Amino acid sequence: xxxxxxxxxxxxxxxxxxxxxxxxxxxxxxxxxxxxxxxxxxxxxxxxxxxxxxxxxxxxxxxxxxxxxxxxxxxxxxxxxxxxxxxxxxxxxxxxxxxxxxxxxxxxxxxxxxxxxxxxxxxxxxxxxxxxxxxxxxxxxxxxxxxxxxxxxxxxxxxxxxxxxxxxxxxxxxxxxxxxxxxxxxxxxxxxxxxxxxxxxxxxxxxxxxxxxxxxxxxxxxxxxxxxxxxxxxxxxxxxxxxxxxxxxxxxxxxxxxxxxxxxxxxxxxxxxxxx
Amino acid sequence: xxxxxxxxxxxxxxxxxxxxxxxxxxxxxxxxxxxxxxxxxxxxxxxxxxxxxxxxxxxxxxxxxxxxxxxxxxxxxxxxxxxxxxxxxxxxxxxxxxxxxxxxxxxxxxxxxxxxxxxxxxxxxxxxxxxxxxxxxxxxxxxxxxxxxxxxxxxxxxxxxxxxxxxxxxxxxxxxxxxxxxxxxxxxxxxxxxxxxxxxxxxxxxxxxxxxxxxxxxxxxxxxxxxxxxxxxxxxxxxxxxxxxxxxxxxxxxxxxxxxxxxxxxxxxxxxxxxxxxxxxxxxxxxxxxxxxxxxxxxxxxxxxxxxxxxx
Ligand SMILES: Nc1ncnc2c1ncn2[C@@H]1O[C@H](COP(=O)(O)OP(=O)(O)OP(=O)(O)O)[C@@H](O)[C@H]1O
Ligand SMILES: [Mg+2]
Numbered sequence: 001x002x003x004x005x006x007x008x009x010x011x012x013x014x015x016x017x018x019x020x021x022x023x024x025x026x027x028x029x030x031x032x033x034x035x036x037x038x039x040x041x042x043x044x045x046x047x048x049x050x051x052x053x054x055x056x057x058x059x060x061x062x063x064x065x066x067x068x069x070x071x072x073x074x075x076x077x078x079x080x081x082x083x084x085x086x087x088x089x090x091x092x093x094x095x096x097x098x099x100x101x102x103x104x105x106x107x108x109x110x111x112x113x114x115x116x117x118x119x120x121x122x123x124x125x126x127x128x129x130x131x132x133x134x135x136x137x138x139x140x141x142x143x144x145x146x147x148x149x150x151x152x153x154x155x156x157x158x159x160x161x162x163x164x165x166x167x168x169x170x171x172x173x174x175x176x177x178x179x180x181x182x183x184x185x186x187x188x189x190x191x192x193x194x195x196x197x198x199x200x201x202x203x204x205x206x207x208x209x210x211x212x213x214x215x216x217x218x219x220x221x222x223x224x225x226x227x228x229x230x231x232x233x234x235x236x237x238x239x240x241x242x243x244x245x246x247x248x249x250x251x252x253x254x255x256x257x258x259x260x261x262x263x264x265x266x267x268x269x270x271x272x273x274x275x276x
Numbered sequence: 277x278x279x280x281x282x283x284x285x286x287x288x289x290x291x292x293x294x295x296x297x298x299x300x301x302x303x304x305x306x307x308x309x310x311x312x313x314x315x316x317x318x319x320x321x322x323x324x325x326x327x328x329x330x331x332x333x334x335x336x337x338x339x340x341x342x343x344x345x346x347x348x349x350x351x352x353x354x355x356x357x358x359x360x361x362x363x364x365x366x367x368x369x370x371x372x373x374x375x376x377x378x379x380x381x382x383x384x385x386x387x388x389x390x391x392x393x394x395x396x397x398x399x400x401x402x403x404x405x406x407x408x409x410x411x412x413x414x415x416x417x418x419x420x421x422x423x424x425x426x427x428x429x430x431x432x433x434x435x436x437x438x439x440x441x442x443x444x445x446x447x448x449x450x451x452x453x454x455x456x457x458x459x460x461x462x463x464x465x466x467x468x469x470x471x472x473x474x475x476x477x478x479x480x481x482x483x484x485x486x487x488x489x490x491x492x493x494x495x496x497x498x499x500x501x502x503x504x505x506x507x508x509x510x511x512x513x514x515x516x517x518x519x520x521x522x523x524x525x526x527x528x529x530x531x532x533x534x535x536x537x538x539x540x541x542x543x544x545x546x547x548x549x550x551x552x553x554x555x556x557x558x559x560x561x562x563x564x565x566x567x568x569x570x571x572x573x574x575x576x577x578x579x580x581x582x583x584x585x586x587x588x
Pocket of ligand 1: 041042050068069070071072073074075076077214
């Protein structure tokens with residue numbers, strides 16, 4: 001367990017991810033594997049198929065964005081990977097242990113301070129009491145929120161909440177970080193700032209990210225690979241590799257060029273629905 | 277915040293962009309400045325209201341109301357609407373209480389009732405909490421006893437007194453049984469309501485960070501349900517106190533000692549109206565006092581911590 005590991009070796013405390021989980025992921029060669037995953041909602045007879053035959057690998061350390069129109073099943077897909085729901089068909093493997101999930105709303109616990117929210121995740125992971133405080137402060141520093149430890153959730157701004165939520169997700173020390181439109185409700189400047197934070201954190205750790213958005217530019221700005229989902233039922237329509245070197249900016253010409261191409265494809269997908 | 281970024285030695289910041297060290301450092305500084313600005317713009321601060329204003333807004337209105345009631349009472353007495361053995365003046369009631377005070381028994385009487393009420397309430401708490409959790413979280417249990425539990429809340433607990441006397445005789449058990457039957461349903465129902473009002477998002481977030489099973493109950497479910505739970509507690513105390521008075525009033529016996537209910541009954545037996553009114557006042561004062569000193573601050577604290585109070 002992570003506790004014993006970090007208790008014996010102070011150097012390991014800075015990067016206390018359970019070694020065996022990392023090994024398992026490396027052996028598997030993927031951080032998550034979805035194989036023919038389908039999901040339907042509703043009673044038998046009046047079923048609505050939301051996802052159909054999704055097969056997708058996320059490589060260790062890879063940053064993948066999932067793109068699709070509203071209601072195409074992106075959140076459902078993340079919930080399946082996070083084991084909050086179970087697939088109707090197909091299999092999902094996450095060899096690195098329980099993934100961290102950052103919800104569209106911050107989902108912080110309002111009865112705890114920012115720091116305590118993070119510490120609860122640490123505690124659930126099994127980090128010893130003596131180390132929690134320090135580790136929480138380190139994570140807050142990582143998202144540049146030094147000094148927010150004792151703040152109540154309602155005392156924080158929207159952007160700060162999202163950053164605390166990011167810190168809490170990182171506190172889980174999962175191999176896989178699932179993010180469901182985490183920045184959708186923010187103004188453009190705050191979002192840019194958080195994009196930079198996220199890219200930096202991702203580059204500094206070896207976490208894999210599966211990031212959902214319906215914002216094409218955001219997808220291109222962040223990802224190594226963009227996966228486009230079609231709607232009703234959700235299937236994988238197309239994929240793009242993004243070879244633009246980081247650090248990128250959302251207004252970069254190359255980001256714009258690829259975004260235009262992807263948007264065109266997305267429009268095509270949506271138009272296809274109008275035809276039947 | 278910016279200093280940690282700029283003081284970092286160049287070799288540790290090996291960037292994919294190669295030689296763009298200086299530019300990147302500027303970027304980091306700019307980013308930090310931008311963030312500080314955004315945070316400053318967005319952060320809410322709450323100033324505490326000064327004491328004088330709190331007193332004026334919170335303490336003055338009830339004080340005025342009390343004075344008004346006393347004045348009405350005194351004038352009714354002065355007009356002799358009723359003979360004074362039926363309607364004594366405020367001063368006569370005060371004298372009756374003072375007499376009890378000089379006899380040296382009154383504190384014992386109040387303590388007798390308060391300690392019973394508190395003990396009964398604590399036992400009710402211990403019984404009602406797991407019961408409420410079961411009803412809230414286990415479908416079968418909810419279907420089985422949920423309706424009964426909320427029905428019990430509207431049954432005046434004085435109705436249990438005859439039954440309790442037949443079961444337990446004129447003993448403390450009778451009194452505690454009545455208190456429990458009064459308080460347990462409201463505490464349990466409060467907890468059920470609290471759990472029902474939890475945002476599903478918080479439960480999912482709890483599951484994601486690994487707070488499942490009993491750890492989930494302790495770290496997510498109970499704290500999330502706390503606002504409903506606390507109002508259940510508040511109501512539970514009111515019910516405990518009410519049931520206790522009903523029980524004490526009916527179940528009088530030398531072995532049971534003298535509580536406020538028995539004091540009231542004594543007053544009735546001796547046709548001593550000032551004592552009766554004095555006892556009623558004491559019962560009211562204890563009920564209000566505990567509510568104001570214990571439950572109101574508790575509730576306010578819970579709500580303020582969650583930012584639910586400022587909106588009012
Ligand atoms: N629990 C549920 N029961 C029934 N239907 C559901 C449930 N959850 C989702 N759906 C349906 O599944 C479809 C996909 O929902 P989902 O939330 O995954 O969409 P999304 O791609 O995340 O959309 P958005 O971009 O607007 O967040 C929707 O049509 C929705 O109505
Ligand atoms: Mg969604």
